[in-house]
Amino acid sequence: MNEELIKIGKQAKAASYKMAQLDTVSKNQILNQFADELVNHIAEVLTANQKDLANAVDMPAKFTDRLKLTDQRIKDMAEGLRQVAALADPIGNIDKGWTNEAGLLIEQKRVPLGVIAMIFEARPNVTVDASALTFKSGNVVILRGGKEAFNSNLALAEVLRGVLRDSNLDENMIQILHDTSHETADELMHLNDYVDVLIPRGGAGLIQAVLKNSTVPVIETGAGNCHIYVDKDAELQMAVDIVVNAKVQRPSVCNAAEKLLIHQDVAEKMLPTIAKALQDHGVELRGDEQSRKIVPSMKAATDVDWSTEYNDLIMAVKVVADEDAAIDHINHYSTGHSEVIISDNYQSGQKFLDRIDSACVYVNASTRFTDGFQFGFGAEIGISTQKLHARGPMGLNELTTTKYVIRGNGQVRK
Amino acid sequence: MNEELIKIGKQAKAASYKMAQLDTVSKNQILNQFADELVNHIAEVLTANQKDLANAVDMPAKFTDRLKLTDQRIKDMAEGLRQVAALADPIGNIDKGWTNEAGLLIEQKRVPLGVIAMIFEARPNVTVDASALTFKSGNVVILRGGKEAFNSNLALAEVLRGVLRDSNLDENMIQILHDTSHETADELMHLNDYVDVLIPRGGAGLIQAVLKNSTVPVIETGAGNCHIYVDKDAELQMAVDIVVNAKVQRPSVCNAAEKLLIHQDVAEKMLPTIAKALQDHGVELRGDEQSRKIVPSMKAATDVDWSTEYNDLIMAVKVVADEDAAIDHINHYSTGHSEVIISDNYQSGQKFLDRIDSACVYVNASTRFTDGFQFGFGAEIGISTQKLHARGPMGLNELTTTKYVIRGNGQVRK
Incomplete structure (x- = not known):
């Protein structure tokens, strides 16, 4: 397997342990700084986007419309980041708690999934949107966007990674693959040692390909007939x-x-x-x-x-x-x-x-x-049509898992 | 693909819609009848088990011990069925409910997963145990046990199916594969049109093989280091x-x-x-x-x-x-x-x-x-070490999913 990808996986795993310890106030501060710095870097992002648009001159208008960034679209992304900062943080909630017959206090606590990989197509806004939702929910992300939006995605991710560096946080809480080949995407789907969950965002073709190939567990965002x-x-x-x-x-x-x-x-x-x-x-x-x-x-x-x-x-x-x-x-x-x-x-x-x-x-x-948003979650990862983990509209809660936290005073099993 | 397997899948899907409508009292009655009839058919089951044991003369003692049924072991299975009948039914619970800004009443209701396939090895008790847990949680099951326990598994499943027939229910709520080849197990892992979830129960080799091959979503019951x-x-x-x-x-x-x-x-x-x-x-x-x-x-x-x-x-x-x-x-x-x-x-x-x-x-x-059991769930499907869907000990609740049930009075999206 691709050594660069393994390195990225290891960096993500290491960053995930630090990420999981960040408190809500710190996460919200960073999300608002992401927003500020995006607005401060509009010019650079638009320059990068121009390169992608220049490469896409032969593509249909529908395609280039999704790819194209404007001053306003970047400001909208920044506004989206501020909205995510304002959402309730699911991490640390106790879903259930009870004392068992042996006297152990058992609590089911909400914790991050860990490392989330996102495979997406030619919408650069997914770079910011996915980073915001994974960051707020205590996860680190590995982004793999379509090659058509590569320059735009890279410029956006670099703004966010710059904020992390300036805040003395691990910049690898947000990583983006520089290699946008299909081979590397395929290897990402088998990076089970380092990636906890894979979320494809895009058309039915992409989603079906990921479902068929991935050995990493997939959250399926679905088709709607x-x-x-x-x-x-x-x-x-x-x-x-x-x-x-x-x-x-x-x-x-x-x-x-x-x-x-x-x-x-x-x-x-x-x-x-x-x-x-x-x-x-x-x-x-x-x-x-x-x-x-x-x-x-x-x-x-x-x-x-x-x-x-x-x-x-x-x-x-x-x-x-x-x-x-x-x-x-x-x-x-x-x-x-x-x-x-x-x-x-x-x-x-x-x-x-x-x-x-x-x-x-x-x-x-x-x-x-x-x-x-209509359900009132304040965010949306996608709509799940599978029955495991999450079904229906997914908000921040669906980017988390739980662990059982158990306190005893010397109990052994009879 | 194997036409017999597709037929089994279609039968399971059709039965799943009837199963989902069975109320708790009816399910408990049937579970108790399963127990009664198992005890009434001890002789037939032991005869079938003798065939399997005769075929296994060259296997190690550890193996035949798992395979061997006795009068007492069958009575223990019956007791297990009565215990599952006595458990609370998770189906129909409303996990959450709220009214959104448009005035829609949104409820998240617990419903069965649908069709569960279980792939297991040489423990015939899994036939009864898996049938009990899937039945109580409103699911239909397709059982694929190891070929070494085939006669025992078939005899046990036939007792349960007989109860379903005698109760005028669809016997295909519980099905067992007569073909125990690896090829058919592999096809079962790709029966996405009819199987909602696959649960392997057995050693690490079996579980890893299923995780690698299955396109049907898998609930992983895990290894413990x-x-x-x-x-x-x-x-x-x-x-x-x-x-x-x-x-x-x-x-x-x-x-x-x-x-x-x-x-x-x-x-x-x-x-x-x-x-x-x-x-x-x-x-x-x-x-x-x-x-x-x-x-x-x-x-x-x-x-x-x-x-x-x-x-x-x-x-x-x-x-x-x-x-x-x-x-x-x-x-x-x-x-x-x-x-x-x-x-x-x-x-x-x-x-x-x-x-x-x-x-x-x-x-x-x-x-x-x-x-x-130690957690107080009254049952155990296995211990999940994956992060999606369920993590830690899994009881009946983990064999369910949810759907959103939404009541309006003409709302359209603005």
Whole structure:
């Protein structure tokens, strides 16, 4: 294995023990200094970003928009750092505590994970965002950004590392890989001796590649094939408002709705109105046979549609026989992110909440609320669609683990 | 991929939705029926076990002892089932609940993981034990035991499946693989569409193989290279009692102590007494240079010793300069299971609790308390030494996940 990477791993592990001992006041001071120094170094960061943009002249506008930094975007990053400084610190909380039969006081204490590696793509803001969240939660970070944003990422990380040095802290609390090759990313996924957790942030391709290859435990931030089921007891206007909001407010994100299921008893009455509202917002609809009889302007949906996350102004529509059929369809095709029932019927709502196997299950609200900020966490690492460790929106708490701290006075096991 | 395995996966997934809806009273009734029927079928199970034992005539006694069932061992399994029936049911608990700024009521509710696969070796009792714990926690299970115990495992599983059929429940809530090949075990590790979590139960070789190969998320039950550090302010008699208990009470298990570190200021005074007590219990000691000057009867420890889990009556001994050296040594060589400081000094104890990065950290008690039953959980899946999901002894709660259940009245995101 790459000796440089092992060196980085060892440095991270060593720094993690110092990091875990930093108190909340010190961490917050540093986070605010990160913010101050980012603003003081806008010119250097923009110069570095210009290099990346110059290398990206042939890339599509969508790509360069994510890559491009401006005075304002850097100030926004600084503001983000100050917000993280203002959040409650999860470290040191006692989740549970009890005395066992032998008289041992057992406490389950919240502690940092240790060394977190982040693999991400061409958004330089992740450098600052990930550093802020890992630092606040007492973790050290190894950043591996996409090569397209290398100069920007390096300039941003150097500002943060400069603050650490000036504060007589170990600059290796935040490290960035200078080698952005796929081979080194792959080796990072097998650096089990030094990396406690790996978090990929980016598209489905990146996340699947990491899940397949990594022997380091992965926190999966997930894909969202989110469903809205309009029940026979739905209010039409509420259905229109929620479906439109969930589909069109920000179609590129994982908590946007992708599928509309509607009870056959109300499909004729409600579907034309809902479909028109969506089409008026530029949504392309793809329907099953029954829904196309009601709204002939829809394209025909194929089998692939039911499992596709469009991340675009497209929605597939299906008429279902009843709520059970809706639940079975969702549990079969969903990625387990967020699902909604629109219904004024108590029993239908309760059944949906009980039986849908997804991270977030709603009655009468938009899927767009599946978000760390909307949940009130004040931060968001991502949305977990896996069942281990964390499920749903992840805040600072999800970047921590626990250890049992046990106090005795000489107890031995009988 | 193996069509039979895919069929088993699909059956498990379908059964998991029914399982998740079973209420606590029904689950407890079934668990007690499992116990009754096991006792009613002792003869058949023993006959099956005889076949396995006949095939194992060339295996060492240690192996056949684990494999062998008796009338009493089956009654003990039945008693274990009744104990699991008596435990509190974690499913349906609301861990947290709050109303967000938009007025949504958000509750974090405890739900089953879904489909759990267990890969284990030649202990037939795991068939019953794993079925009991997964059933109580609302999960369905796919069991893959070692081929040496195949007939016993099958007979035990068939008793449980018979109870499910007689109760008009889906017998596929408990399934056992008839194909015990390594190829099929490997495919099970990649059955991500149907298996939510994989738990290997057995030796370090099995666990490492699963961790390396599995794309299904794994709950790691861990190895224990556990340390006891005797501080300069230790009470000698307490040190002797704890070290002897932790090393000799049951040396083959993961919470037995493997290493003894002692502060140089008290090594000459205390080490001879502690070493003699261990040697009187038949413990082979392997010391570093300094400790061998004090107790010359020790063998010389080599570098390999510091990272070895003996699971035997062997202990390595090292004299350390101070507590910091002890902490650094432990954080470097430990498997992160359980570590103890013996000290009457408040600051030394606190520093050890704060700075040791292991699942369980003790002041003045034996490592042998790291155990689900000793912790008061009433059950134990294993001891997790990983940092995601669960860390330390795992009870029923660790076989569950959560989902967010969200109630609105038409909210859309602004």
